[in-house]
């Protein structure tokens with residue numbers, strides 16, 4: 488077994504794209520919570536963005552495959568649902584990428600969230616706040632669909648969770 492360093496493992500995990508938002512990694516999204524090395528096994532703890540996330544199997548398989556490629560023989564992926572995933576865990580670097588992907592990044596809420604839908608969401612294309620929500624539930628439960636009155640473009644906002 489190769490000698491593994493935490494840095495190498497985190498770097499490898501940071502190369503795994505979020506299956507729903509391929510411009511950001513699972514690490515940047517705060518989905519990968521923890522890495523532990525026990526003897527010849529690597530244990531990765533992850534928290535899906537919401538329970539029952541359909542992309543979960545895909546993420547688990549990608550983590551196993553990635554670490555096997557590093558020479559890890561035993562990979563264990565643990566699902567941690569408590570505390571639930573929070574949009575506050577999204578790395579600062581990922582917020583700009585979400586925006587370039589046409590997704591308005593969620594505001595930081597510091598744990599005080601009422602599953603609110605902010606009225607003044609800035610359009611990721613033109614930064615105008617002259618926007619309105621058209622659908623509280625977008626293609627996934629994590630997103631809401633907005634419409635920008637300024638540039639006449641629909642866009643999605645990542646809901647603060």
Ligand SMILES: [Zn+2]
Nearest residue numbers: 610613635638
């Ligand atoms: Zn706009």
